[in-house]
Amino acid sequence: MGPTRARLDARRWHFQHGPIDLVLEAFGADAAAAAAYERAWRQFATVLDDLVGELPALRGEVALATDLKGAVARRMVAACLPYRDVFVTPMAAVAGAVAEEVLGALVGDGEVTKAYVNNGGDIALHLGAGESFRIGLVADVDRATRHGHRIAIDGTFEVTHALPVRGVATSGWRGRSWSLGIADSVTVLAATAAAADAAATMIANAVNVDHPAIRRRPAFEVDDNTDLGRMPVTVDVGALPEDAVAGALASGARRADDLLGRGLDWGAVIVLQSRVRVVGGVAAAARLH
Amino acid sequence: MTTHADPLSEPPGEDALQAQPGKIVCNACPVLCQISAGRAGACDRYANVAGALTRVDPLLLMARTLDEQGAVVPFAGGEPWDGSVTGKAPVFVTGVGSGTTYPDYKPAPFIVASPQAGVDMVTVVTEGIFSYCSFKVKIDTDRYLGPECAPVRCQGEVVGHVTTMEYGSQMLSLGGVHHLTGGSKKEGRVTCEVMLSLGNRQPVEMQIEGGTQLVVQAGHAPVINGVEEKRMRVGCGSATIGIFAQQWRGHVDEVVVVDDHITGVLSEHQAGRFLDMRPGGIKVIGRKSTPGRYFQVANPGLGWGGTDITDPLKIIKSIDRREAWPGERILMVSTTGEDYAYFVLDEALRMVPAEIPAPVMKVVERIGENCEPALCTVLFLGGAGGSLRAGVTENPIALTRSIKDLLTRVTCGGAPAYVWPGGGIMVMADVMRMPQNAFGWVPTPAIVAPIEFTLRRADYAALGGHMDRVRPLADILAHERHRVVGWDAANPWPLDGSDARAP
Numbered sequence: 064m065g066p067t068r069a070r071l072d073a074r075r076w077h078f079q080h081g082p083i084d085l086v087l088e089a090f091g092a093d094a095a096a097a098a099a100y101e102r103a104w105r106q107f108a109t110v111l112d113d114l115v116g117e118l119p120a121l122r123g124e125v126a127l128a129t130d131l132k133g134a135v136a137r138r139m140v141a142a143c144l145p146y147r148d149v150f151v152t153p154m155a156a157v158a159g160a161v162a163e164e165v166l167g168a169l170v171g172d173g174e175v176t177k178a179y180v181n182n183g184g185d186i187a188l189h190l191g192a193g194e195s196f197r198i199g200l201v202a203d204v205d206r207a208t209r210h211g212h213r214i215a216i217d218g219t220f221e222v223t224h225a226l227p228v229r230g231v232a233t234s235g236w237r238g239r240s241w242s243l244g245i246a247d248s249v250t251v252l253a254a255t256a257a258a259a260d261a262a263a264t265m266i267a268n269a270v271n272v273d274h275p276a277i278r279r280r281p282a283f284e285v286d287d288n289t290d291l292g293r294m295p296v297t298v299d300v301g302a303l304p305e306d307a308v309a310g311a312l313a314s315g316a317r318r319a320d321d322l323l324g325r326g327l328d329w330g331a332v333i334v335l336q337s338r339v340r341v342v343g344g345v346a347a348a349a350r351l352h
Numbered sequence: 353m354t355t356h357a358d359p360l361s362e363p364p365g366e367d368a369l370q371a372q373p374g375k376i377v378c379n380a381c382p383v384l385c386q387i388s389a390g391r392a393g394a395c396d397r398y399a400n401v402a403g404a405l406t407r408v409d410p411l412l413l414m415a416r417t418l419d420e421q422g423a424v425v426p427f428a429g430g431e432p433w434d435g436s437v438t439g440k441a442p443v444f445v446t447g448v449g450s451g452t453t454y455p456d457y458k459p460a461p462f463i464v465a466s467p468q469a470g471v472d473m474v475t476v477v478t479e480g481i482f483s484y485c486s487f488k489v490k491i492d493t494d495r496y497l498g499p500e501c502a503p504v505r506c507q508g509e510v511v512g513h514v515t516t517m518e519y520g521s522q523m524l525s526l527g528g529v530h531h532l533t534g535g536s537k538k539e540g541r542v543t544c545e546v547m548l549s550l551g552n553r554q555p556v557e558m559q560i561e562g563g564t565q566l567v568v569q570a571g572h573a574p575v576i577n578g579v580e581e582k583r584m585r586v587g588c589g590s591a592t593i594g595i596f597a598q599q600w601r602g603h604v605d606e607v608v609v610v611d612d613h614i615t616g617v618l619s620e621h622q623a624g625r626f627l628d629m630r631p632g633g634i635k636v637i638g639r640k641s642t643p644g645r646y647f648q649v650a651n652p653g654l655g656w657g658g659t660d661i662t663d664p665l666k667i668i669k670s671i672d673r674r675e676a677w678p679g680e681r682i683l684m685v686s687t688t689g690e691d692y693a694y695f696v697l698d699e700a701l702r703m704v705p706a707e708i709p710a711p712v713m714k715v716v717e718r719i720g721e722n723c724e725p726a727l728c729t730v731l732f733l734g735g736a737g738g739s740l741r742a743g744v745t746e747n748p749i750a751l752t753r754s755i756k757d758l759l760t761r762v763t764c765g766g767a768p769a770y771v772w773p774g775g776g777i778m779v780m781a782d783v784m785r786m787p788q789n790a791f792g793w794v795p796t797p798a799i800v801a802p803i804e805f806t807l808r809r810a811d812y813a814a815l816g817g818h819m820d821r822v823r824p825l826a827d828i829l830a831h832e833r834h835r836v837v838g839w840d841a842a843n844p845w846p847l848d849g850s851d852a853r854a855p
Contacts, residue, residue, distance in 0.1 A: 065545070067554055069788050081381030082395035115382045239396065287375060288385050288394055 066108055076100055080111045083161055086181045087169055090194075095174035103180075106168035110135055110161055121153045122290035128153050135164045142257035145327055146265055152290040154240075159232050159260025162187035166256070180256075183239060185232040185263075187256035188222060195223040198231055200250055200332060218332070220252065220345065228329050230256030234263035235334075241282055241289065241296035245303075245311055246270035246335050251319075252345060253328045262319075262328040270315030270333055272308075276301030303336055312340045319343065376400050379795065407792050407800070411462070411832050412448035414766050414787070416839040444839065444847060445828060446765045447802025448790050450477045459818035460743035462832075465809065466825045468847045472809035474822060475846070476744045483798045485734035486512070486528040487550045488780075490521045491566075491574045492584035492726040494612060494658030494687060496651075497522045498563020505559045509542040510535070514560060520584045524568075526550065532797055544797035550730050551783050551791035551799065564654070570730035571784050577654065583723035585687035589616035589657065590645045592687050595722070596715055597623035603711040606632030606682045610649065610667065610691070612658035620644035633675030634682060636667050657686040664693050665703060676701050683712055689719030730783045732764065732791075736803055737776030743818075744805055750815035751805065752777055760807040763846050765790040766839065769803075779803070785843055806846040 066080035074096065078085040085107070089099040113133035114121065120128045121136055125143040128136075138160035139153035146155075162180040166187035169178050177194040180187045188196055200218040222228050234240070235248040242264070249267040253259035278299040282291035285298060303311075312335055319331040319342040330345030375386040378393045385393035392399040392408055399408045443466075450461045462477040491497065497514065498504075504512045504524055512526030527550075531543040549556045555569035567575035574581045586592055589611030597618060600607055607618035618624040619632040621644025638649035649667045653660025661667060664684040678699045685692040694708035708716070741748035754760040755771055762769040762777070767785035772778040783790070792800035813819055828834070839845070 067549070067552065067789075069553070081383045082393070112382050115384075118383075287388050287391055288383075 066104075066111070068104060068107075076103075078104065078107050078165070080107070083111055084183055085162065085165060087165065087179065089169050089175045089178040091175045099169045099171055099175050099178065102171050103165050103169040107165055110164065114157070114161075121157070123152060125151050125153050135160045138163055138255075138257045142255070142261040145325065146261065149265075150294070151261075151265070154290045155264040156257040156261040158182045158185035159187065159230055159256035159258070162256045163230070182256075185256055185260045186230065188229045188231070190222070190224040190229070192224055195221055197221055201248075222252065226252075226329070226344070227254055228252040229254060230259035232256060232259035232263040234260075234267035236267070236297035236300060240264075241286060241291060243268040243291075243294060243296060244270040244315070245272070245277055245297055245300045246315060246333055248332075248334045249315065249319075250332045250334075251328045252330045258327060262322050262331070266315055266319045266322065266328075266331055266333065269318035270311050270335060272303075272311040272314070274303055274307045276303055300336075308336050308338050311335055312338060316340045316342050376403065376405055378405055380405070405795065407794075409449040409792075411450055411828070411834040412446045412765070412787055412790075412802075413829075413834050413836045414444045414446055414839045415836050416442040416444070416845060442839075443825060443829070443836070444766055444845070445475055445477050445804070445825070446763075446787065446790075447477050447479045447804050448765050448787055449834075450479050450802065458743060459821040462828060463818060463821045463823065464825055464828055465822045466847055473847050474807060474809045474812040474817070476805040476812075476817070478740065478743055478803060479792070479800050480734065480736055480740045480803050481794055481796070481798050481800055482734040482736075483532060483796065484529050484738075485547075485732065485799050485801070487526045487547055487783075488731045488733055489524040489526060489550070489568055490518065490729045490731075491524065491568065491581075492521050492724070492728075493574060493576065493581045494520065494585045495522075495576055495581065495654050496563065496612065496658055496660075497566060497576065498560030502563055503561045505561060506546050506556065507542050509539045511539075511543045511546045511558070514563070520587075527799070532799075540797045544793050544799065547799050548791055548793050551732055551786075551801070552789045553730075553783060568728045568730075570728060572728060573726050574728050579654075581726040583688040583690065583720060584726045585611070585657070586689075586719050586722045587687065588614045589687055590614040590621065592616060592685075592719060593618050593621045593644065594623050596719065597621070597627060599715045599718070600683070600712070601627050601629070603681075603709065603715075604683045605630070605680045606634050608634065608636060608664070608667075608682070608684045609687060610656040610659060610661060610664060610684060611687045612650070612652050613647070614641065615646045615649045615657075615667070617644045617646070631675045632680060632682070633672035635669045635672060637669040638667070656691045657688070664691075668703065671697070671701050671703070673701060681709075681712075683708070683716070685716055685719065687719070688723050689716045692716045731780050732783055732786075732801060733772075733778065733780045734799070734801055734803075735776055735778050736762075737778065740803070741777070745816045745818070747816040754807065754811065754815050755805075759811045760805050761846050763804045763806065763843075765802040766804070766846065767843055785840060787837060804846070 069077045071077050075088045089096045117131050117133055117136050126147045128140050131137055139156045142156035143151050143153050162182040162185055166180040170189045176191040178189040198220045230253050233248050233250045235246045236242040244267045246267045249263050251259045251263040253262055279295035280298050281293045282289040282296045315333045322328045323343045330343030332345055333340040372386055375388050378385045378387055378398045380398050383394055387393050387400040389400050397408055399406050445464045460476045460478040464475045466473050500514055502514045503510045511531055512524055515523045515525045527543055527547040532540050546556050553570045555567050557567050559565050564577050589609035592609040593616035609616040619629040636646050636649055638646035641647055650659035650661045655661045678697055680697040682695045694706055695703040696706045698704050741751045744751050755777055762779055764781040765786035767781045769779035769781045790802055
């Protein structure tokens with residue numbers, strides 16, 4: 064089946080093609096918003112096919128992924144290259160890169176005052192002068208959606224035009240992609256959505272500790288189409304003692320600090336078994352409950 | 353987690369790519385995931401259930417809304433609703449995401465008991481796999497889209513045909529078993545895509561053989577040869593004369609309403625005669641039906657009033673010198689008021705364009721005001737009289753009779769379904785009244801559509817229902833993955849405790 068779209072309400076649209084689900088919204092005059100959605104839809108039409116065309120390279124080590132043609136593929140590689148010292152594939156930034164690419168089309172020529180493209184929690188933002196977005200943080204997705212409605216928000220960020228933040232991404236072992244770590248969630252604010260996506264993946268991998276309550280399995284055993292091969296991915300995390308939680312959080316925070324120093328993120332919120340660590344500029348922007 | 357089992361699709365057949373042993377290739381999108389038994393693909397929408405490619409979606413529940421804004425009933429104390437049936441019992445379980453069963457004799461995936469206003473109601477919820485189904489599309493336009501019976505093509509494949517024109521609307525019949533499974537593999541696949549898109553309110557581009565190129569989307573204006581249609585005509589040319597004759601009187605001496613079906617000429621028309629209008633002597637071409645009413649003044653087309661006319665003077669046959677007079681004021685207008693021209697006869701009785709006076713323009717504008725917005729409306733038509741009934745009862749004819757006797761109410765995703773009289777259970781529902789993305793597909797190819805049968809518990813027992821499979825609503829809420837959307841307040845509530853015979 065090809066790409067489909069559905070209007071969610073007066074302003075929001077849902078675009079879906081295969082595994083990609085986007086929710087997008089453009090602010091501005093009605094005609095400008097309508098034109099923006101059409102531009103984004105045209106752009107979206109080819110995104111998955113382009114990715115699939117270069118999928119083998121995108122599922123391999125980032126250092127080997129050269130000469131890619133697709134715009135989204137190139138964004139993925141650019142976002143993941145800074146991490147080539149550890150094993151990472153461009154797929155670590157796929158959600159953010161898709162969001163960013165479609166946002167580019169949505170924003171177009173400047174008549175859209177602000178806009179976002181939310182790709183399953185990895186969000187690309189556009190903010191005109193004086194504009195801002197308030198973004199909710201859900202620490203425990205499992206609990207939040209158990210009843211099919213009424214998602215409990217655990218904290219909020221105010222992302223203003225002045226901040227060097229245009230991307231937000233969340234990673235964790237409970238999410239749709241596999242994690243080497245045990246964080247319930249790592250939410251990263253960064254300059255772009257692809258950068259935030261890659262950074263969230265890397266920080267979430269670092270939130271780790273050895274403990275018998277953590278179950279891991281080789282990635283290929285749990286996912287037929289994984290890019291992680293035999294690497295041990297987290298499949299369950301039981302209740303952990305205080306010191307194990309503190310150790311894992313500290314390890315993740317060190318990684319986040321390191322990325323901060325290299326300009327790869329602007330701030331991160333790490334959640335593990337109801338304990339929260341805030342790193343970098345987020346503290347100023349966030350109100351955590 | 354509920355599944356859309358797909359009994360009709362074989363483990364990847366001839367057009368599936370070669371999968372690794374023990375895996376199937378999902379061809380629902382270009383990613384072509386290889387999926388082991390018990391696993392889902394990258395999208396989490398399709399899974400491998402015992403070797404069959406299976407759609408995986410949460411069960412869709414609809415919470416009844418109370419206010420006109422459509423806000424969902426707030427649950428007591430702001431806490432998530434615990435499923436207890438309070439006075440308002442606001443939840444209806446739809447077939448969307450319920451899955452289906454195979455073989456057919458298995459009870460439907462969900463048979464839900466929900467006591468309501470003291471009456472025990474049972475809703476049998478399933479997703480039917482419809483090979484025999486189609487979409488009837490009504491396109492509000494007078495423009496000529498193509499000849500009746502002409503094939504309708506999409507991506508080069510025939511997916512349906514033009515059927516009988518109705519009042520102010522062109523009609524298409526799209527999909528159906530003949531195109532789904534009776535033609536080439538590509539014809540079946542494209543037909544399935546077109547049907548899925550129409551049902552899920554997506555735009556579909558199509559070409560009518562010997563006619564126009566069209567974009568059709570439920571609830572939206574049709575786009576004909578790249579131009580969005582604005583208005584549905586107020587009536588045929590004769591009807592337009594009949595509606596507005598009195599308002600023209602005194603401001604204009606003759607009016608010709610150009611229409612592909614019946615072109616009207618005011619002074620000759622019964623309406624003009626009744627107002628004692630002097631005959632204007634303007635003779636139009638075409639075949640006279642009755643006085644002032646003319647068939648076939650031009651060919652059908654995309655011009656004035658659904659004709660191919662762009663210069664209205666082309667339909668003037670002659671001007672009768674015994675009746676016409678210098679200074680006679682003539683309006684020519686289309687049935688939507690979108691096209692109009694105003695003339696005054698000169699000394700030689702020639703029609704000379706002139707500026708249209710304000711009172712005449714006002715009536716032209718009023719024609720436009722009285723036109724409804726042109727829309728595409730899409731009705732799903734599917735036959736549920738076959739094996740699907742075995743999931744409801746051990747004695748399928750009892751279900752058919754119960755529906756005919758109006759003891760059982762049929763809905764599609766909560767939308768009211770019209771049951772066509774006669775044999776079988778042929779249901780028709782407006783896709784705009786169904787939830788978004790209510791339709792699915794299986795690679796057979798066939799269309800998957802939600803269907804619910806609601807009746808009193810005692811009636812369900814009487815028709816041989818699967819009573820041992822009836823589950824309380826609270827049990828469904830507690831144990832099934834689901835999502836809740838607002839009830840469409842325009843739809844009658846299927847669980848109102850009365851049977852379908854109630855007024």
